[in-house]
Amino acid sequence: MISIRNISKSFNGHKVLDGVGIDIEDGEVVALIGPSGTGKSTFLRSINLLEHPDTGELEIDGKTYDLANASKDETLEIRRSTAMVFQQFNLLRNRTALQNVMEGLTVVKRLPKNQAQDRALRELRNVGLEAWADHYPQHLSGGQQQRVAIARALSMDPRLLLLDEPTSALDPERVNEVQRTIAEAAEAGNTMLLVSHEMGFVRSIASRVIFLEGGKIVEQGTPEEIFGNPHTDRLRDFLSSFERYGTNHPGADASRNASWRTQEALREEHEREDLALEAV
Amino acid sequence: MPDLFNGKLVFTQIPQLLRYLPVTLELTVAAGVIGLLLGFVIALIRVKRTPVLYQISTVYISVLRGTPIIVQLYISYFGIPIFLKYLNYWNGTNWDINSVPPVLFAILALAFNQSAFMAEVIRAAITAVDPGQLEAARSLGMSASQVRRRVILPQAGVIALPGLMNSLIGLIKGTSLAFVCAVVDMTAAGQIMAGSSYRYFEMYCSLAIIYWVITLLLERVGAWLERRLSVPEQAPALRQVAQTEPEQAQPAQTAPARGSVRRLPALNTPGIATLAGTVAKEVVARD
Known part of the structure; x- marks a missing residue:
């Protein structure tokens, strides 16, 4: 189990996070939702100390770290047991996809090169990009880069995978492939903390959803509770801004059926498209 | 025709130079080397x-970039001995x-x-490295020195290279002023030779050719290095990959190029089905 406790952070006197804490069970996928500027990313970045919180504790497998006063060694330890997927992918641009995934294995985990390469290729295969191993980030689409970034993060066997709006920087037609990769990582049992504005995705992947606003947890619960039966006005207001996505439709079954129909319709449409393309 | 210009001499005296x-x-x-390290x-x-x-560095750079190199050479030539004499005096040596x-x-x-010019080139290059690259490396658990060695140096090096080459070319031509420190470099030697033959014009033409050729070579080396160090423009061929084993059928085997929804694999688990459905719906809503 991973416990994150009492994280606070102020920027220039403005309190972005005010004592936020979550417990995450192994294999759980926790999603953080909330309006922009409400501290979701700061919370994530405070956990692996890319941001230095004013207060906060992290407990991983019984070992507790004081996030506000972590030593250099503790910082490295924390970062080695968590992994981060960034909104902007942040693949090292002077390294190929394979080298990017190998980097942490050889430099941080100090695996011999051939072992690191085998592991990296396996991770790339899992995200469907083994064939792209020798490509540099600039040769890959945004979605492919993000999948390599996910492979890189998973190669480190993190206790907690942090995903900071992993699909926000993608072209709409690339969102799907990345979401599927993340869903597969979740199915594989990875413990995740996800920040996302894609409510449909959050609903389908999260085991628990946390609504953060004004630096505090306002409401939390299962996706069904949060999307189907929001208790607070603030959550209702927030969700209503996504209404056109149809994601806070009350009643999970109805929406499940609806999505099935939509998918069938999409398939048919694409089959027609394919036929049309072949005809040309 | 009077023997005003001896074109042949321009080339024949080059070996002597x-x-x-x-x-x-x-x-x-x-x-x-010293300039680069400093x-x-x-x-x-x-x-x-x-x-x-x-x-201190701000003043140092400002002064060294703001005064002519020939003046700096004179100051070094006359100033350092005076400084050393004072040292002798103070230490009794x-x-x-x-x-x-x-x-x-x-x-x-x-x-x-050189150090003043190179410092500015290197500083600009280091700050030009995308902070996201550093965060990625840090988030993997790399130590500060690993981040410096593995990420900042290689990336800043590529950015700094053209500026450093520029600086180096300036340096080569700067060495032609070394005669003020009583050093007989190529230019000084040429002036001495021309002093006895009175073929000054031919001598300067010869020197110009030599300096230019050296610079040409350096430019080529720089271009080659830049090519070597930067990411190739052309994407390489895709690797030939064996088909994935059955348990791994679910991951996308090929990167969907366009309209990725059409390549959804057959869905048989309810969990994934819901997910895919929601995702598909979202794509629809977006369109």
């Missing part, structure tokens, strides 16, 4: 804004100032001058 090329190269390499340290001070040293080879004064002056 080249006997002094090692002096020019020695000045260049020594001043270049410039790197100064650049780090400027990036980190180390107190006191930062302010008795070093022989005259035993210091003059080439050292020239090298020091050129190196300090």
Whole structure:
């Protein structure tokens, strides 16, 4: 189990996070939702100390770290047991996809090169990009880069995978492939903390959803509770801004059926498209 | 026709001049290496804004870039002996100032001058590395020195290369002023030779050709290095990959190029089905 406790952070006197804490069970996928500027990313970045919180504790497998006063060694330890997927992918641009995934294995985990390469290729295969191993980030689409970034993060066997709006920087037609990769990582049992504005995705992947606003947890619960039966006005207001996505439709079954129909319709449409393309 | 210009001499005297090329190269390499190392340290001070040293570096760069190299050479040639004499006086030592080879004064002056220019090039290159690259490396658990070695240096190096080459080319031509420190480099040797033959114009033409050829070579080396170090423009061919094993059928086997929804694999688990459905719906809503 991973416990994150009492994280606070102020920027220039403005309190972005005010004592936020979550417990995450192994294999759980926790999603953080909330309006922009409400501290979701700061919370994530405070956990692996890319941001230095004013207060906060992290407990991983019984070992507790004081996030506000972590030593250099503790910082490295924390970062080695968590992994981060960034909104902007942040693949090292002077390294190929394979080298990017190998980097942490050889430099941080100090695996011999051939072992690191085998592991990296396996991770790339899992995200469907083994064939792209020798490509540099600039040769890959945004979605492919993000999948390599996910492979890189998973190669480190993190206790907690942090995903900071992993699909926000993608072209709409690339969102799907990345979401599927993340869903597969979740199915594989990875413990995740996800920040996302894609409510449909959050609903389908999260085991628990946390609504953060004004630096505090306002409401939390299962996706069904949060999307189907929001208790607070603030959550209702927030969700209503996504209404056109149809994601806070009350009643999970109805929406499940609806999505099935939509998918069938999409398939048919694409089959027609394919036929049309072949005809040309 | 009067013998005003001896075109042949321009080329025939080049071998004689080249006997002094090692002096020019020695000045260049020594001043270049010292300048690069010193410039790197100064650049780090400027990036980190180390107190006191930062302010000193600001003045240092401003003065060295703001005064002519020939003046700096004179100051080095006359100033360092005076400084050493004071040291003798203060410490009661008795070093022989005259035993210091003059080439050292020239090298020091050129190196300090180079360091100021290179520091600015390197500083700009370091700050030009995308912070996201550093965060990615840090989030993997790399130590600060690993991040410096594996991410900042290689990336900043590529960015700095053209500027450093520029600086180096400036240095090579700067060595032609080393005569003011009583160093007989290629240019000084040429002037001495021309002094006896009175073929000054031909001599300067020969020198121009030599310096230009050296610069041409350096430009080629720079371009080659840049090509070597930067990411190839062309994407490589895809690797031939064996089909994935059955358990791994679910991951996308090929990157969907366009309209990725159509390549959804057959869905048989309810969990994934819901997910895919929601995702598909979202795509629809977006369209």
